[in-house]
Amino acid sequence: MQSKTPVVTEMQVIPVAGYDSMEMTLSGAHAPFFTRNLVILKDSAGHTGIGEIHGGEYTCQCLESCIPLVVGQEVGKYRAVLGSIHRGGKKAAEDDGEGIQTLDISKLKFVVKAEWAIECALLDLLGQHLGVPVCELLAEGKQRDRVEVLGYLFYVSDKGKTDLPYLDESASSDPWFRMRRREMLTHEQIVEQACCLKEKYGYRNFKLKGGVFEGAYEMDTIRALKKQFPEGRINLDPNGAWSLDEAISLCRGMHGILTYIEDPCGPEAGFSSREIMAEFKNATNMPVATNMIATNWRQFYHAAALKSVDIVLADPHFWGLEGSLRMASLLNDWGLTWGSHSNNHFDITLTTFAHVAAAAPGHPTALDTHWIWQDGQNLLKDAPQIRDGYLEVPDKPGLGVTIDMERVMEANRLYNQMDNHDRDDAMAMQYLIPGWRYDSKKPCLVR
Ligand code: GKR
Numbered sequence: 001m002q003s004k005t006p007v008v009t010e011m012q013v014i015p016v017a018g019y020d021s022m023e024m025t026l027s028g029a030h031a032p033f034f035t036r037n038l039v040i041l042k043d044s045a046g047h048t049g050i051g052e053i054h055g056g057e058y059t060c061q062c063l064e065s066c067i068p069l070v071v072g073q074e075v076g077k078y079r080a081v082l083g084s085i086h087r088g089g090k091k092a093a094e095d096d097g098e099g100i101q102t103l104d105i106s107k108l109k110f111v112v113k114a115e116w117a118i119e120c121a122l123l124d125l126l127g128q129h130l131g132v133p134v135c136e137l138l139a140e141g142k143q144r145d146r147v148e149v150l151g152y153l154f155y156v157s158d159k160g161k162t163d164l165p166y167l168d169e170s171a172s173s174d175p176w177f178r179m180r181r182r183e184m185l186t187h188e189q190i191v192e193q194a195c196c197l198k199e200k201y202g203y204r205n206f207k208l209k210g211g212v213f214e215g216a217y218e219m220d221t222i223r224a225l226k227k228q229f230p231e232g233r234i235n236l237d238p239n240g241a242w243s244l245d246e247a248i249s250l251c252r253g254m255h256g257i258l259t260y261i262e263d264p265c266g267p268e269a270g271f272s273s274r275e276i277m278a279e280f281k282n283a284t285n286m287p288v289a290t291n292m293i294a295t296n297w298r299q300f301y302h303a304a305a306l307k308s309v310d311i312v313l314a315d316p317h318f319w320g321l322e323g324s325l326r327m328a329s330l331l332n333d334w335g336l337t338w339g340s341h342s343n344n345h346f347d348i349t350l351t352t353f354a355h356v357a358a359a360a361p362g363h364p365t366a367l368d369t370h371w372i373w374q375d376g377q378n379l380l381k382d383a384p385q386i387r388d389g390y391l392e393v394p395d396k397p398g399l400g401v402t403i404d405m406e407r408v409m410e411a412n413r414l415y416n417q418m419d420n421h422d423r424d425d426a427m428a429m430q431y432l433i434p435g436w437r438y439d440s441k442k443p444c445l446v447r
């Protein structure tokens with residue numbers, strides 16, 4: 001039978017790298033470079049479809065192993081193509097199923113599913129074939145023209161304490177670009193960071209990445225932010241660093257200051273993170289978000305049964321575009337809230353977030369995006385913009401954006417110059433605290 005939709009003629013997997021600041025989290029300090037993998041598909045109609053996913057060799061190899069299942073297939077049968085990838089997928093021997101409930105980032109690669117970059121690229125092709133934006137092909141179709149994103153604030157350490165090749169942007173004409181590469185550890189500096197982001201992107205709502213200092217210090221930063229932005233929704237994410245008792249005592253007085261808390265605690269005393277977070281919610285009545293304790297449907301079943309969370313940050317890189325929106329529909333029907341988590345990314349992921357969130361039914365919470373830390377390192381000729389606190393949703397067919405191959409090959413050259421392609425936040429920490437080792441229960445600067 002003659003194909004009715006174009007056929008995929010080529011699939012390229014291109015690993016890329018970009019520059020980062022010395023951002024601090026429970027995992028340690030971001031290294032000078034971050035990595036991603038790109039999927040570029042060509043079809044018989046002459047269209048190009050693109051997708052972006054987490055970096056590293058494991059994910060790159062997973063993607064390469066999918067090439068024979070994708071090339072030669074009809075774009076309109078993309079669900080069958082993804083189905084064949086799932087059926088062929090094997091669990092890695094080192095994957096113990098723990099996921100990222102203790103934020104052990106060496107396990108992130110098992111939570112991320114490489115094939116979602118292929119789903120994205122195939123939907124890009126299908127949208128171009130049909131003449132509609134990707135968000136119209138997802139869930140119940142486009143729900144909004146722009147999606148709210150939050151200002152993702154980080155404590156940043158002084159790169160001058162290392163001899164690592166962090167980017168210096170002190171000569172930039174852009175105040176945010178100048179600011180983002182320098183040390184910001186005090187309450188005042190974090191408020192300054194938020195003000196600068198409001199100025200550039202129009203943010204009104206913010207999330208502070210915690211797990212860096214003692215909880216009480218981070219709560220003081222939150223109080224300072226709330227004082228500056230009394231109308232803002234302010235959220236703190238210590239990535240499960242606190243014990244249950246500590247989380248309860250830190251959060252009890254924070255109603256009306258913290259809008260919600262993200263992953264305040266993790267597994268402890270033989271109880272799973274889902275059980276502990278349910279106890280936390282019962283004790284504090286504080287709305288709770290997660291990207292750690294529900295990263296697949298089986299984990300979500302237990303989290304929902306225990307009523308451990310109110311907001312699921314269903315990152316399409318963990319759940320797939322369709323999967324993330326299945327979650328959005330379910331949460332909306334149950335009176336819960338959908339949002340998305342992010343890791344460092346380029347503007348192809350930014351575009352994917354825009355389409356997925358545009359199709360999410362109900363009232364999603366403002367989405368996470370690390371893009372502000374990468375803005376300017378564009379791989380697209382026409383990256384969607386964040387204005388007035390909202391990310392624009394491209395209105396052209398498919399993802400509605402054009403890849404810039406010169407920039408991609410430049411980012412690929414940077415990747416090839418790196419010795420290690422996996423995320424390693426312990427490396428830069430050695431300059432701050434010699435012999436530093438990750439401990440899921442100790443904020444990174446508390447040793
Ligand atoms: O980029 O360092 C980071 C974040 O801490 C990331 O690893 C987390 O996965 O942003 C994430 C979160 O919300 O937990």
Ligand code: MG
Pocket residue numbers: 237239262263290291292341
């Ligand atoms: Mg989080």
